[in-house]
Amino acid sequence: MESENPLGQFLRARRTLLRPEDIGLKVSDRRRVPGLRREEVAALADVSFDYYVRLEQGRARHPSAQVVEALARALELGPDAAEQLRQLVRPHAAPTRTHSSYRSEYEAVSPTLLRMPADWHRTPAVGLGHGLLVLAHNALGRALFAGHAHSGDLLRMVFFDRGARDFYPDRERVAENAVAALRPAAGSGRPDPVLVRTIGELSVRSPEFRRLWARHDVRRKTCERKRFRHPLVGELTLDYESMTVNSAPGQQLVVYQAAPDSASAQALTLLGALAAGAGPAGSVAPAAGPVVVPSQV
Template identity: 80%
Template sequence: MDSENPLGEFLRARRTLLRPEDIGLVVSGRRRVPGLRREEVAALADVSHDYYVRMEQGRERHPSAQVVEALARALELEPDAAEHLWRLARPHPAPSRSPAAHEQVSPTLLRMVTDWHRTPAVVLGSGLRVLAHNTLGQALFAGHAYSGDLLRMVFLDPDARDFYPDWEQVAANTVAGLRPADGGGHDDPALVRTVGELSLRSPEFRRLWARHDVRRKTHDSKRFRHPLVGELTLDYESLTVNSAPGQQLVVYQAAPGSASEQALTLLGSLAADGAHVEDREDRGPTPADPAQAGADPGPGDRASQV
């Protein structure tokens, strides 16, 4: 994970990504460092060079609201990144919560998801671990070493680059989406361990994490190359679960009348008939018995927790 100076790490990472020509600075001669220099950011934010250096070094951790706003403008931060900067500079105590309760999906949400027979849906917890899914949601991600852990699936699964034709974009968005969950407070031990593990095992993850990109998972289109039904292009919407802060409900849908809709219908038929992709022996977390997981097991395609 990052050092004990999250604000300084963020500022340093973001200024190295901003080219001088992007903000109208005239570059003369060879520059020894990528991106903007400290004195250039300080000038753009209208703060002293010494004060900015103290922020990067962690000797000034709580700048004023005016300084935070000026830094966000100087670094040309998008709204999600600017909000992240605010959390780093002016943190609020995180509410205490039980990790077990945080990872438990409510029976009401499970019943709701179950009723969506034509729409893949998954409930994600911290670190993009799949907490629950309906039958079609399970079928969409089945057959991989880490089907129950989408973060590890992207970076550690040997089939990831084939399953996601736009893997580079998926990987960048996945890492950027972790930053809002991290918040700079490092109060989620499971996420800390996951980031540490992936930083060691995946050079691609380590490189993307060091960029400090921040981008919430909201809505977009994503391409899949499914081993049973071929290519799919699905629109998704990510919804926060207010009854369980930190959980996300992600719902996928194909455009009406499209080839992807036909493929999704076929996938639903195969899933209903019990067809599945053979998992490898190194498969990661597998769905548990809903009764053991605290869900309300029922007939048919009752959503299950993992």
């Protein structure tokens, strides 16, 4: 569960992760505080120590834009983390949800996610919603993630599926990136009961998720090379590109590709052939059943 002082929580987490030697500070053998001290961050940001303490304690909640940018530089935040800091200071107003964008407590699939990948016979594609829920997929996208207890929920798959460590050779990095990709949605200032329950369930059931969530890493899903160990076709090394869906904020289309004429491309061709019997080639469908997150954990 998130605290009532998300700005202070974020600042504490980020200064704890920044090592003094990374910014040229000498480290004493007597130093017992992990990361930076509050007075060090205050000095780096050129704000008073008292004011910085009030920010962390929640007694000051609306620093100026200049202070926010100075804190981002002092904490050496990347672009995504810096944007998260700005949103924590000036959160967006919660929009009024209508039936056109949400149905009850699960996301409606954007028509774009259903139409766009229809003819991509050699390219796995999945449509993701808040919390990395799989809202739609083409046949090859379905086949890539098939066979897991949580194939329709990539976040739960990473932390709850026993086979995830075999499926993802770099599973620890995948877990870190998944949690970091969840942060922008959770810190957007837009209340989302499904996302709140997802975070609550993961926090209760997974010590690893709790540890990673406490770091406040922020890294939007964009593009990366990812390795898979598929039970049917073996090792795959795929590059993915994540594209946002402007007609459905928060949803994204993730497309995976193999290098031309590579072993991974041959494996994808084989996977497509094996998946051909599951439906018409190139078909795109919503994930099986409505995506509903249980209210109890």
